[in-house]
Amino acid sequence: MSAQKFRTCPATGLKIYSSAETLIQINAVTAIVFLLVGGLTAIGLLLTRWQAVHLLDDVLFYRALTLHGIAMLVAWIVFFEMAILYFASAVLLNCRLATPFIGWLQYILMLVGAGLTAVMIILGQADVMFTSYVPLQAAHWYYLGIILFAVGAILGCCVFFGTIGLAKHEKTYEGSMPLVTYGAMCAAIIAILTLATGALTFIPTWLWAAGLIPMMDAELYRLMFWGFGHSTQQINVCAMVACWYLLGTLTVGAVPVNEKVSRAAFALYVLFILIASEHHVLVDPGLSAAHKTWNTGYFMHLAVLASMIHAYSCPAATEVALRKKGYTKGLFEWLKKAPWGDPGFSSLWISMFGFGWIGGITGVIYGTEQLNIIVHNTLRIPGHFHATVVVGTTLAFMGITWYVLPLIFRREVIFPGLARIQPYLFGVSMCVFSVAMIMAGVSGVSRRSWDMNGMDGPFQVDFGPMTDLFLAIMGVAGILAILGGALYVLLAVGTLLIGKKIEG
Amino acid sequence: MSIQAIKPGWWQKPLDGQEKIWLSIAFVWCLAITIIMPWWHVVGDHNMSGEYHKITGGDFSMLTDQFIEKYQVGMDEGIPVVVPPANSDIFLRGAQWEWDPVLKLKAGSTYRLHLSSIDVNHGVSIQPVNMNFQAVPGYDSILTITPTTKGEYRIICNEFCGAGHHAMIGKLIVE
Structure with a gap:
């Protein structure tokens, strides 16, 4: 087994084994394909919610919305995270990948699962939205697809842990593992725990849809689903923060200010956010106020503390690195002279800004018991998570791509000038999109609705011209963001196909 | 470097002064919002009756x-x-x-x-x-x-x- 093929990266000196390299490549490419699917559905959704345009009919709108959630939040992000896990273990630890055949099984199961789920949605057998709250029912194949996908992802985490064990056993590194690997490990721990919760939720639901067992209690499902659904977002947070540290190092050579603090913060994510998922059911019956307050207060805010710590450590690390380069004049010379033309660096900063200042702050506010009453299921919610998952996680992953392409795919990025503007086009317009969506939600416009005015209903609703204005801003910014996303897909795929090969 | 293994002893490295200040502010703030929510449940008018x-x-x-x-x-x-x-x-x-x-x-x-x-x-x-x-x-x-x-x-x-x-x-x- 130890005779696996490897090459040595001329830029970093890291040993890259071909088994890990192929799996990183194939997972990353599949992720981008699903990003494209999600982006296509986004066009229809955006131009329908922009009430003045109202493009799709109702059936198509709900179908596209279900597919958008699955393609983006599940497929794109998790496939990319598998690539990150293999990168953070095998490549960063200078080690061969443990049990590459299980890595392939991970890929095949996830592909079949995501494909099955997507096909069921497209066929109209699963118009149940991303959350699939029972008693709404999809064809049982839909749930099976999600279960297969989750099993695949668990296998990917196992390969990751196996590789860490192997690296330790074969002494391919000395001392403690790198911070990025540590962050990825926290993500993998959360992943295994949440995916297990997901299995507990979806396996009974699948059997129910197949007609074998009675339905799970509707409120229990909601609680269980969010034990899986929101905690999986913490995998994304962990992976994203690991990417922030990685980008800091790749772009300006940043060194973590204090490893102890950064690592402790990652551990806080693992310990606390997992259980703090009751902020989704704050206005539901079924749980006492004390239960909800304890869960969303104490448990959630300790995880918020972790984000607050990273909010200091990540920018501070880049500041220290830039000051070491000699940009020491005044308070902000380092910021002015920072490499803003490097798409990795601009992605990092826009990602940190959007995640923290828009997504994080709104998230903490919406998770309070009383304020949730004016927030629950309005457009404020998707406004919040487009700031966290799209500006935050997605942009961080996009930023990493500009380094993965030369390092792992050994291709020079085509049209570097366009790559330079991509983070600004995508990130800034996505920030505007999120804020406009939140503002439309402030006036009470509900999420997941084809027609906010209720034209087909017994009574009509008028939200006023201000809401129309915010929806129009959301529409325009959304189109710019979709262009930014399309630019990313074009540049990434173009580089793979026609980018100049790098020898070594 | 966040991508390199680190030598033993990192746990002993003391916190920087500014870092200490930030950690304290963050911790106090998290504590404050944790207390406000149940407090408001007692004194506020808008709550789910549960x-x-x-x-x-x-x-x-x-x-x-x-x-x-x-x-x-x-x-x-x-x-x-x-x-x-x-x-x-x-x-x-x-x-x-x-x-x-x-x-x-x-x-x-x-x-x-x-x-x-x-x-x-x-x-x-x-x-x-x-x-x-x-x-x-x-x-x-x-x-x-x-x-x-x-x-x-x-x-x-x-x-x-x-x-x-x-x-x-x-x-x-x-x-």
Whole structure:
């Protein structure tokens, strides 16, 4: 087994084994394909919610919305995270990948699962939205697809842990593992725990849809689903923060200010956010106020503390690195002279800004018991998570791509000038999109609705011209963001196909 | 470097002064918001009462029908309009894709609003005051409400409940 093929990266000196390299490549490419699917559905959704345009009919709108959630939040992000896990273990630890055949099984199961789920949605057998709250029912194949996908992802985490064990056993590194690997490990721990919760939720639901067992209690499902659904977002947070540290190092050579603090913060994510998922059911019956307050207060805010710590450590690390380069004049010379033309660096900063200042702050506010009453299921919610998952996680992953392409795919990025503007086009317009969506939600416009005015209903609703204005801003910014996303897909795929090969 | 293994001893490295200040601010802030939420639950006026019990869709439907029969005063767009007395139990039934009945309440009076769904999950979004609650099948969620502002309100379903979701709009009147 130890005779696996490897090459040595001329830029970093890291040993890259071909088994890990192929799996990183194939997972990353599949992720981008699903990003494209999600982006296509986004066009229809955006131009329908922009009430003045109202493009799709109702059936198509709900179908596209279900597919958008699955393609983006599940497929794109998790496939990319598998690539990150293999990168953070095998490549960063200078080690061969443990049990590459299980890595392939991970890929095949996830592909079949995501494909099955997507096909069921497209066929109209699963118009149940991303959350699939029972008693709404999809064809049982839909749930099976999600279960297969989750099993695949668990296998990917196992390969990751196996590789860490192997690296330790074969002494391919000395001392403690790198911070990025540590962050990825926290993500993998959360992943295994949440995916297990997901299995507990979806396996009974699948059997129910197949007609074998009675339905799970509707409120229990909601609680269980969010034990899986929101905690999986913490995998994304962990992976994203690991990417922030990685980008800091790749772009300006940043060194973590204090490893102890950064690592402790990652551990806080693992310990606390997992259980703090009751902020989704704050206005539901079924749980006492004390239960909800304890869960969303104490448990959630300790995880918020972790984000607050990273909010200091990540920018501070880049500041220290830039000051070491000699940009020491005044308070902000380092910021002015920072490499803003490097798409990795601009992605990092826009990602940190959007995640923290828009997504994080709104998230903490919406998770309070009383304020949730004016927030629950309005457009404020998707406004919040487009700031966290799209500006935050997605942009961080996009930023990493500009380094993965030369390092792992050994291709020079085509049209570097366009790559330079991509983070600004995508990130800034996505920030505007999120804020406009939140503002439309402030006036009470509900999420997941084809027609906010209720034209087909017994009574009509008028939200006023201000809401129309915010929806129009959301529409325009959304189109710019979709262009930014399309630019990313074009540049990434173009580089793979026609980018100049790098020898070594 | 965050991508390189680090030598032992990193746990002993002391915190930087600025880092200490930031950590303290962050910790105090998290503590503050953790305390404010339960504190507001005690002193604030806008809280879920947290009262509920389990009920079958059939039973809830029966209770709603009895309630409508007792207090109905007319019809509005095919939906019964009811005028319940103050301090009474009132019912709002969610079903694909209709809210009924239309409730006519008195400003300043207090009611116990029973909320449930007889099929799938529905969202209760009262506009334009923008207050949102969840109607879950199998659960009777009881809210103690005192309407303060006169006017006509809409009850919009804001949880996806199937093909006719966007047409599920009810009415609430406060006089």
